[in-house]
Amino acid sequence: MTKRVLIIEDSKSVANTLSMLINEHLGFETIKGSSLEECAKLFLEYKGKFDVALLDLGLPDAQHGEIVDFVAKFDVPMIILTGSSTIEDEIKNRSKNIVDYVVKDGLYSYKYTLSIIKRIINNVNMKVLIVDDSKTFLESTKNLIEKYRLTVFTATNGKEALEILENNKNIKVILTDYYMPIMNGLEFVRSVRKNYSKDELSIIVTSVTQEKTIASKFLKCGANDFLYKGFTQEELYVRINANIEVLELFEELKNRANRDFLTNLYNRRYLFEVGNKDLKIANEKNQNFFIALIDIDKFKIINDTYGHSVGDIAIKMVATFLQNSFDDEEIVARLGGEEFCIVFANKDIDKVKDKLEELRKIFEKNSIKVDEHRLNFTISIGCCFKRFDTLDKMIQEADNGLYEAKDLGRNMVRYR
Numbered sequence: 001m002t003k004r005v006l007i008i009e010d011s012k013s014v015a016n017t018l019s020m021l022i023n024e025h026l027g028f029e030t031i032k033g034s035s036l037e038e039c040a041k042l043f044l045e046y047k048g049k050f051d052v053a054l055l056d057l058g059l060p061d062a063q064h065g066e067i068v069d070f071v072a073k074f075d076v077p078m079i080i081l082t083g084s085s086t087i088e089d090e091i092k093n094r095s096k097n098i099v100d101y102v103v104k105d106g107l108y109s110y111k112y113t114l115s116i117i118k119r120i121i122n123n124v125n126m127k128v129l130i131v132d133d134s135k136t137f138l139e140s141t142k143n144l145i146e147k148y149r150l151t152v153f154t155a156t157n158g159k160e161a162l163e164i165l166e167n168n169k170n171i172k173v174i175l176t177d178y179y180m181p182i183m184n185g186l187e188f189v190r191s192v193r194k195n196y197s198k199d200e201l202s203i204i205v206t207s208v209t210q211e212k213t214i215a216s217k218f219l220k221c222g223a224n225d226f227l228y229k230g231f232t233q234e235e236l237y238v239r240i241n242a243n244i245e246v247l248e249l250f251e252e253l254k255n256r257a258n259r260d261f262l263t264n265l266y267n268r269r270y271l272f273e274v275g276n277k278d279l280k281i282a283n284e285k286n287q288n289f290f291i292a293l294i295d296i297d298k299f300k301i302i303n304d305t306y307g308h309s310v311g312d313i314a315i316k317m318v319a320t321f322l323q324n325s326f327d328d329e330e331i332v333a334r335l336g337g338e339e340f341c342i343v344f345a346n347k348d349i350d351k352v353k354d355k356l357e358e359l360r361k362i363f364e365k366n367s368i369k370v371d372e373h374r375l376n377f378t379i380s381i382g383c384c385f386k387r388f389d390t391l392d393k394m395i396q397e398a399d400n401g402l403y404e405a406k407d408l409g410r411n412m413v414r415y416r
């Protein structure tokens, strides 16, 4: 669903510039108002469903930041727009939903605003783990970080932290103390790095230590950053933010290498790399591991009749449909052309059979609409239930099944 940003600002030029930048660069919807009264109406109209609110402190009918008190009644993160760099502490503390302040002084401040909006919206899926033996530090830091809409876990020692990490996928940043009982910070960082590389998880060390050599010791054993305790909210957030941005860059690079350009499904390279690893694990644990090859029947006719670009759209639609038909546990990849591969690890054989038969029927019964054309086509599926030691051999066997299906008249599933 498109994200929605509320802008309450009485300067039309500021509001329009922000709105245009948000639409163009972030692709989010913007709703504008220029007074407290309009803001109240908009909250009613949209039932308070804004992902972020940008609020001017000096509005014609609310000159002293009263807008904050109004928006604070809803669960919407606020970014305050202000004309001066000195903001009274009184306003700063008016609501826990205030995430940041932007002084309206030109292009850079607009860019900064965009980066915070993007952060707040993306942060909803981002998890942070804080490890510290001081309960007060844990509590206050957790509150600070939660302002930015990050999900926060806390642990009072390294052992507990490792358990949390094990049970919660997608923790992206760890903030850890140095002096702790059971396991000190250095030991903890080393343990984390045994299982999580720097491109999947960042570690920021926070410590009161006066030992000059400690920071470099941490960085050498796998920490990404070091913060002396007594840091300000801004300092902490800027560091966390910078670390998340690096992780996102890694993610984007990995995506480019692992995804197919046309469909955004996993590509052949990823399929073989991860599929072979999963197959090895399944063989060791004696768990089920199946491969299905799915190929569109007589696809050449679609290209010949409607043109290659319609063919491309059809391939994309099939890809999206397949992706949505399975959960994250299955690998759905495009092998090439109009051929797809699904990897089922640790799944019940009858459930897989039912699922593949159901897919075949869906294509048999339905047509796909591309532009003004209605395309009718079926799919054939070859499936390998036998145990082999490499993915390549399994795919060959599934391909034999697929060949059989084509040979016997298409629109069927064959098991090997």
Ligand code: GH3
Pocket (backbone or CB within 6 Å): 262, 295, 296, 297, 298, 299, 300, 301, 303, 307, 308, 309, 310, 311, 312, 315, 336, 337, 338, 406, 410
């Ligand atoms: P069968 O039922 O035996 O699978 O017949 P088919 O026509 O689907 O298979 P064939 O292998 O003869 O032809 C596949 C066609 O798919 C040929 C090729 O031009 C086309 N194709 C391959 N990749 C793409 C692509 O990325 N986009 C489009 N539009 N067509 C593609």
Ligand code: MG
Pocket (backbone or CB within 6 Å): 295, 296, 297, 298, 299, 300, 338
């Ligand atoms: Mg085909």
